[in-house]
Amino acid sequence: MAVVVATTAALGLAGCGSDSGSGDGNVSLDLLVPIYGDKTKPYWEQLVKDFEAKNSNIDVKLETQSWDDIYKVVDTKIQNNKAPDILELDAAGPAYATDDLLYKADEIVSPDTYKDIEPAFIDSAKIKGQAYGVPTVASTRALFYNKTLFQQAGIAAPPKTWDELLTDAKKISALGGGVYGYGMPLGSEEAQAETSIWAYGAGASWEKSGKMTIDTPQATEALTFMKRMISEGATQPDPGATDRTPLLNVFIQGKIGMIEGLPPIVGQIKEKAPDLDWAIAPSPTKDGKPVTLGVADYFVGFNNDKDKQASIAKFLDFFYEKTNYVKFNDNEGFIPATKSGADAAAAKPELKTFLESLPSAKFYPATNPAWGQTSGAFKSLVGEIASKSPADVLKEIQAKADASG
Template sequence: MKKSLRFGSAIAIAAVASLTLASCGFGGGDGDDSASGETTLDLLVPSYSDATQGLWEDVIDGFEDANPDITVNLEVQSWDNLESVIATKIQGGEAPDIYNGGPFAGFVADELLYPVEDVVSPDTFSDFQDSFLANAEVDGTAYALPLIASARALFVNNALLQQAGVEAPTNWDELLDAATKVSALGGGVAGYGMPLGSEEAQAEAAVWLWGGGGTFGDAETITVDDPSNLPGAEQVKKMIDAGATQADPGSTQRSPLMDIFIQGKIGMQVGLPPTVGQIAEGNPDLDYSIVPIPTKDGSPFTLGVMDQLMAFQNDGDKQEAITKFFDYYYSADVYVPWVQSEGFLPVTKSGAEALSGEEALAPFLEVLPGAQFYPSTNPQWSATDAAFKALFGQIQTKPAQDVLTEIQAQSDAG
């Protein structure tokens, strides 16, 4: 594999692919058999890769071997379906016992979740990185366990940039110039891959809005329709209007667009740690670099993402079983292979120590200190997230200010 990193060299990590996976249904009943002394836990998770289901099945097999009185029923959903699935289950009184997802503050407001200190041992709780645990708190109490963390960086096709006579950009002016010149090469090549479709529009929006000094708000207030966000939104539109992106970015999904980058048809696109593994499997000869995301003025920035595990208070008799599962999963010999296989960053101190020598993670670990996170502890964030996914792609044809105003209105409406 031909590859260079502005921060240093890297090696390939486990390959991951598309974010679609067939789901396995939950078992019937209430999951607790008092007569037999057996307990059943329902676990709902999203698909991070084609390997996700098998990785969880391995964890469950090991856990059930160690705890023969506990059965874990696994359901895997795509990210596109996950939030509607969990909402439907909650409305039907069938919330999973354990859930791997993103926004969770709304569940806290409805008093549906256990405080995490009630469902992990003190040793497990103390092993989490403090900054990640703080990002899972509502009013000073953690209600979700950090699962994985990720930072983003710009993946650059060195060959295409060389053909266009440009270098990897560090700020918006350089990015616009470089992307426009790469697009001008023709042959189906796009300068910058801009996914504004419903899969993860909020992430691409954050890259631009925050890169221009903007913010989505904090735990108390959501601020999308804010003057600080307008420079980034207008730059998105400037990129599109200049022909610096792929065709129809407003409806383009991130995962298939990254596949096109891997095929060598996109000059630059923001990617995640697992992208390294995708390239290793899909096109190991791709000549690429990983560099910091360009911002308005070139200052350091990355979008940090942290997904969580949380436990619903469905049945008090399950609390002990949930605690056993969490303690088992987060033990270093179980958790580290899982997070390493999915290609993300560990959230535990023991995990970080175990993976400190992984060169493939170095570019992302290096930019992580400057990471900004979604305001996921704001109960309004879930509606805001949905509004970005539904509306931000319209910036392709609508004025930037109008789009920000519409997203704010939908967020405020809940």
Template sequence: MTGLTAAVAVLGITAGLAGCGADAGSGTVTLKMVAADYGDSPANSTQKYWDELTADFEKQNPGIEVEVDVRSWSEVDAHVADLVEQGRAPDIAQIGAYADYAAQDRLYSADDLLSIAVQADFLPALSEAGELRRVQYGMPFASSTRLLFYNKELFAKAGISGAPQSWTELAADARKLKDAGVTYPFALPLGREEAPAETLMWLLSGGGGYTDNVGTYTLDSEQNIKTFDWLRDELVGEGLTGPTAPGKLDRQDAFDAFSRGEVGMLNGHPTLMQQAADQDVEYGMAPLPGVNGKAKATLGVADWMMGFKENGHKEEIGKFLDFVYEGKNVLEFSERYDILPVTSSASDAMAEDPQYRHLREFLEELPDSQLYPVGKTSWAQVSAAVKKDIGKAVASGGDPALVLQRLQNEAVAAESAE
């Protein structure tokens, strides 16, 4: 949509303990898990979901306790990386990338952990994306695609009749919104939280991407440079992206501004629907615009569950993950956070149930969406570099070619070190 996005508490354990997944000393195994936050406020933090789920699991599985530390998407991947480097890997992590840990032989395979029924239920494309050298280590947990969201009231105020279908129309509409006094005509969140997602959406709509058809990094391709030249010159340089520099604007801050009625347009994923509705924002959705019409592909995001070997507990991790992927739990999470499910059974149920009709446009985009190159062990490093630097490409005086070339060099170096 991908990016896939968290209580300091449980992982800040003392050095005297045996490790993140240490036994409690009373015959009870305590699994430590780090997970990303899909909520937009403390009131609906994913911590509450995991607290409820683990309580149900522990009732059915005496002898296994699960402690979940939920972190924001802006820090969760780095937090897990720090724990691993310190020799304190969690038993389970639900984060944005798995391949580098799999390449280091730190992860159990899906075969090690999951029942055959659970494995078979994953959507095939997502299962394949979770493979390294044809072995699945990354278990998809949540997926989403992206659509263009627009504020209908602000559009009417600016005299705009419908969603733009091309970049030219998008820039023209953003100009009308600015002239009508809209704070953020087009919100462009290239801050650290989810810069890789916003970046890939624009690269795809410009005919490029992070890689070519055979998986070679192409960040500094001609198409990608043209895309960011256009963003710098036609949107940011024209003052159409609002008062916060794109490189400083995080995705959740942009969503919050949309929900306050301050944003005319932005690229969004399903969770924005409920957030906007809660604030009585009347919005519309449309496919992402491309250079000369609808973009040929949109971003698809899958976030990943993985089990670390460091503390053992293969059997206990497997029991818990089988529980996590039970149909009712997958649907409950998808419904609570407006996320697309990763299993065939839950996807079919959602497509057939009228209560989920608001997600159908996103479901329809999923087959033609493109995911991050998550099967590359270098992707975590490349993603971190994009988060750090891509905003500079559209800043005043920024040089997209230079920034993308630097990112390309980092990507090639990271891949050669695999």
């Protein structure tokens, strides 16, 4: 799942798109999806084959793109009046509705499928109260912790509050030997995620009434505590120069006591460090009340041709059939965004914490046009809290958010 939200280029006019269905009752659908890993393309190739075998009048043309390229590919297609009929993307996908390019979410799946989807994920990408995307994969964040380091440091249970987190992280860092208590990635890869986890844990929100709200008392309190974690030696050195992926690898190597992670990390640990003694707990917050960061990717349907709407819904209903959908999430290592899929995933104990955190998850305001530049400002500036006042850093990020319009 991509956690970086693209800033889309100028969009084309509503009604543009790929060739319409032919007059003989046959329909051709263009499907564009991102590549998560090695299993992505084979999964879609087989799903399309199985669907076409049951729907001989519908031809699905599959295109896969890397996350690095897909935003540019989509914008280019729209500008050339070749928008795909079905697109999977992050919350930048539903944002195309601002140019009247999309069907509503309840128009691209059946009522039964729509009711099966976890409401929090649909609500997170609404535009002016209307949903235009149906979630494909979902992810929340949770605290991964090293049970061996906990034992060595005399820690009986994972922390629930910031104060407990600071105390426990300092105990682990005191073990020495290149071990650090808490991994805090504030580098350019995903600083907006780490910051959001802390800020949401203090009651902050990045948007109100369509305006970016970055410089707030709650966010200041969160960044001030993050700075305290750094200055008191509870984190790895120089968090502002540390990206998420390499830091997670350090955790997998057994050198970090605690770090925020997402569901695919479970599979990485099993593959790279099967002997690591680890567990997952809810993200610590200021007062221990549950809240965490949620992220989802979405299917959207472009309203290129009204004759294709029923076929789009038929294909997406097929994707969301329990067997097909659970296999998709199993392949990619995420948690399902449907209630029936979550029931199936509940049999996997390592996903329990992620599933339980869904109702309390808060999301990026990714459908707001200003979020792209705001997210970039977090990536470039928030790491400076080690040497600057958190209040000054937030003011700089707010200024960039305001400048984006």
